Amino acid sequence: MIKVNTTVVSGVALSQIDGEMKLLLMKRVKGGFWCHIAGSIEAGETGVDAIVREFAEETQIQVTHLYNAQFLEQFYVDSANLIELIPVFAVLCPANQNVTLNNEHTEYKWCSLQEALELAPFPNQHAVYKHIWHYFVEKPINELYRVNI
Template sequence: MIPISCHAVSGVALSTMDGETKLLVMKRVKGGFWCHVAGTIEEGETGWQTIIREVSEETGITVNELYNGLYLEQFYEAALNRIMVVPVFVVYCPPNQTITLNDEHTEYRWCSLAEAKALVSFPGQKALYDHIWHYFVDNPPSPLMRVDIC
């Protein structure tokens, strides 16, 4: 048997930079790969509360507009013989959003879809970014996907 675990969430931040929509990717210290925000759910938190905290901790962004990405990242962890399922959120940021990285990342880039997909290492990331771009950039998200964070 292979157990399925869900104890983390992730979030993709979008901002308009000089009139063009961009997606935030950051280079992790641990592993040296490019990724979006992710983190472990702490006791007493909901998934959406976790992503707001993680986005703030990792980037300095204050989340004011949050959406359910209607996407689950999933992958097999061989060392633990488990399947990880990670719900994805989308954060719309103000234009020209500034970033203040914490010690988990060495650098960041606001990227076009093609640039982000060229930087990331995993096929699942590329598929996620295609999904986000289609449902949150090329098309407006449904109001039903908005997370009420008040």
């Protein structure tokens, strides 16, 4: 039997950086790879509560424009024999959004889609970034995806 874990959320930040839309990637201390925001849902929290808190903790970004990205990250963790199912959120930030990292990451970069695909090592990350780019950059954002916070 393979267990399924649904206690994690993730989010991709988007901001106009010097007039060009970019998405935020950070280099994790644990593992040393580039990624977007992710974290566990704590006791008493909803998924929305958790992603807003994770953004504040990891980047000091105060989330005001949150969207359900209509995408589930999913991958198998062989060491735990479980499948992670992770709802993805999109966070639209003000232009030239400032970022202050906590101790979970060593550096950050605002990336074009192509840069993100080159930096991120995992196919699931690529699928997330392509999806976010398509539905939140290339197309007008569907207001049905907005999450009230």
